Amino acid sequence: MPAFIQISDPHIVAKGDLVCGHSDTATALRRAVASINERLPELGPIDCAIVTGDLTDHGTDEEYAHFKEIMADLHLPWQAIPGNHDSHDGMRRAFSTEHWMPAAGPIQWLRDFGPFALIGLDTLMDGAHHGWLADEGFAFLDQTLAGLDGQPVIVATHHPWLPSGIPAMDADNLRNGATLLQRLQGYRGTAKMISGHVHRAITGQIGTVSCLISPSTAHAVHRDPHPDAVHSLALEPGGVTLHLWLDTPLQGFISDVLPITPKPEVWPFG
Numbered sequence: 001m002p003a004f005i006q007i008s009d010p011h012i013v014a015k016g017d018l019v020c021g022h023s024d025t026a027t028a029l030r031r032a033v034a035s036i037n038e039r040l041p042e043l044g045p046i047d048c049a050i051v052t053g054d055l056t057d058h059g060t061d062e063e064y065a066h067f068k069e070i071m072a073d074l075h076l077p078w079q080a081i082p083g084n085h086d087s088h089d090g091m092r093r094a095f096s097t098e099h100w101m102p103a104a105g106p107i108q109w110l111r112d113f114g115p116f117a118l119i120g121l122d123t124l125m126d127g128a129h130h131g132w133l134a135d136e137g138f139a140f141l142d143q144t145l146a147g148l149d150g151q152p153v154i155v156a157t158h159h160p161w162l163p164s165g166i167p168a169m170d171a172d173n174l175r176n177g178a179t180l181l182q183r184l185q186g187y188r189g190t191a192k193m194i195s196g197h198v199h200r201a202i203t204g205q206i207g208t209v210s211c212l213i214s215p216s217t218a219h220a221v222h223r224d225p226h227p228d229a230v231h232s233l234a235l236e237p238g239g240v241t242l243h244l245w246l247d248t249p250l251q252g253f254i255s256d257v258l259p260i261t262p263k264p265e266v267w268p269f270g
């Protein structure tokens, strides 16, 4: 049963700093790493983790070094795509020796799990908060989907196209996501889209494509749809998402949002 864990939006800052003066993102990511490590023996074989963007809050070398230091404790290999709080140059400098980092161009990749394939796409436009899949991203997607020949596929982006119902976030989503979803609906295999950016666990369906937004390891984006709402972070519990391929009784993906907690007590029913 191939599987991977999605870590999203850790927003690591320099040591000792807090995001917006309130969110201790480094402690949150350390807890997430410890929680994943603790659960691995029970969760079964997990192939890897992926980080769906906003690895850091400002894309500085210092923040990437801090991120790498925390992630070094994770007992899984991992690979990443950028988010709007990242920097292409900063990520490339920090991860230039990683197998998943292209030498130039968008930070995009393909990972084949056997029963399914995972495509990581780069929706970062340096300096902008909204997402945009560049022509090179569409070219990579088209070429990759053609080669997969109907194999079930998961496409990972930082910015979702699925609306969240939070106006400030939906204004900065993947603005050409409709074109991406058209491509996925035209694919002859099953397709699922997974994203981050909204810092909340949200699922929905667009046409034939199921869409999932994974929570952040740290703060959430406060849900308040009122027009006069102040766009805010909320110190809700963080989470990560386990994506698992099942062979029986039906073949397909399931996604299980795992809260970041110390190892819970487990007691037999009855």
Ligand SMILES: [Fe+2]
Binding pocket: 009, 011, 053, 054, 083, 085, 197, 198, 199
């Ligand atoms: Fe984020």
Ligand SMILES: [Fe+2]
Binding pocket: 054, 083, 084, 085, 158, 196, 197, 198
């Ligand atoms: Fe983001």
